[in-house]
Amino acid sequence: MIAASAAEPQPRWQALWREAITDAGELLQLLDxxxxxxxxxxxxxxxxxxxxxxxxxxxxxxxxxxxxxxxxLPQLAExxxxxxxxxxxxxxxxxxxxxxxxxxxxxxxxxxxxxxAVHCRYCxxxxxxxxxxxxxxxxxxxxxxxxxxxxxxxELILSGGDPLSLATAKLAELDEALRDFxxxxxxxxxxxxxxxxxxxxxxxxxxxLSGLPWPVALVLHxxxxxxxxxxxxxxxxxxxxxxxxxLNQAVLLKGVNDDAGTLAALGARLFDLGVLxxxxxxxxxxxxxxxxxxxxxxxxxxxxxxxxxLPGYLVPRLVREEAGAPAKTPLVPA
Numbered sequence: 364m365i366a367a368s369a370a371e372p373q374p375r376w377q378a379l380w381r382e383a384i385t386d387a388g389e390l391l392q393l394l395d396x397x398x399x400x401x402x403x404x405x406x407x408x409x410x411x412x413x414x415x416x417x418x419x420x421x422x423x424x425x426x427x428x429x430x431x432x433x434x435x436l437p438q439l440a441e442x443x444x445x446x447x448x449x450x451x452x453x454x455x456x457x458x459x460x461x462x463x464x465x466x467x468x469x470x471x472x473x474x475x476x477x478x479x480a481v482h483c484r485y486c487x488x489x490x491x492x493x494x495x496x497x498x499x500x501x502x503x504x505x506x507x508x509x510x511x512x513x514x515x516x517x518e519l520i521l522s523g524g525d526p527l528s529l530a531t532a533k534l535a536e537l538d539e540a541l542r543d544f545x546x547x548x549x550x551x552x553x554x555x556x557x558x559x560x561x562x563x564x565x566x567x568x569x570x571x572l573s574g575l576p577w578p579v580a581l582v583l584h585x586x587x588x589x590x591x592x593x594x595x596x597x598x599x600x601x602x603x604x605x606x607x608x609x610l611n612q613a614v615l616l617k618g619v620n621d622d623a624g625t626l627a628a629l630g631a632r633l634f635d636l637g638v639l640x641x642x643x644x645x646x647x648x649x650x651x652x653x654x655x656x657x658x659x660x661x662x663x664x665x666x667x668x669x670x671x672x673l674p675g676y677l678v679p680r681l682v683r684e685e686a687g688a689p690a691k692t693p694l695v696p697a
Contacts, residue, residue, distance in 0.1 A: 453686025462498025
């Protein structure tokens with residue numbers, strides 16, 4: 364097991380995590396947008412702001428419509444859709460055990476952590492009861508017991524929150540326990556940290572990843588090409604060197620990436636970094652997020668234009684997650 368000595372300093376990424384911006388006024392001040400502060404919702408619209416300073420450094424100063432800023436800045440529009448669902452994708456109905464979500468055949472998802480380095484305003488789990496549903500909180504015991512009773516599960520997905528918010532030693536604790544489950548063939552990790560806090564991809568994490576006995580798919584989450592600066596490129600290179608397969612899923616967001624040029628540039632930049640586009644999700648219609656919604660006709664037209672501009676391997680699948688469905692639902696023309 365990977366364990367840090369009590370005398371060792373904490374990894375740099377943890378220090379950067381603690382230094383994240385959590386006050387909207389400070390964020391706007393840094394971006395020369397302090398005049399917008401009176402137009403923000405009270406109490407961050409019930410969903411706390413959090414964004415690493417390195418991600419803020421990629422935003423354009425003085426631009427209130429910056430696509431990276433719009434992903435993290437609370438908006439009054441978040442208070443305008445109280446009738447929308449708090450659980451649009453059916454996570455609660457798919458709960459199989461504390462911290463375990465089972466929706467699709469042969470796969471199970473562990474809510475490894477409720478913590479994220481960045482709070483995306485469109486987050487489909489912004490109302491999720493993490494205090495009661497985090498697999499790591501009980502040293503993974505409930506999740507492991509459920510997995511032991513379901514030998515048909517051959518792929519485990521670590522999600523959250525963000526699973527890489529956990530210390531590497533905590534991830535190694537799960538890894539050691541999982542080695543007793545011979546049915547497992549793949550491990551998948553869904554994370555935004557290599558994009559918003561690339562320092563998380565440190566030597567300790569890479570050693571852990573390279574020592575895992577299963578093929579590992581790490582699914583990044585980037586929505587706009589400007590998220591992918593040189594620090595993210597270096598993190599992706601370290602992950603590839605550790606033997607990890609890199610994919611990306613994005614969410615189609617009004618005002619952020621709802622044009623073909625941006626999406627084409629995102630796909631090309633991802634490939635430059637050794638990452639294959641995987642999914643382009645239609646918005647999960649969660650309370651507080653509907654101002655980001657792009658209608659299906661527009662989404663389909665954008666996807667058709669992507670197919671005209673890009674080779675097929677750079678075109679992500681356009682999908683929607685529907686509660687109770689046996690898989691992601693592809694969007695196709697009527």
